[in-house]
């Protein structure tokens with residue numbers, strides 16, 4: 001096991017996730033795509049997360 005990249009801010013391809021500065025917007029988008037959202041500790045914005053399978 002090596003060091004983990006910061007999973008809350010980067011997607012599995014190592015690219016920064018799309019961030020929403022507004023919680024309301026993140027909530028709308030999460031609902032639209034059937035995902036959840038969370039506040040990122042790295043950039044302070046909101047990212048969408050896939051629901052647990």
Ligand SMILES: [Zn+2]
Pocket residue numbers: 008009019040041042043044045047
């Ligand atoms: Zn982030």
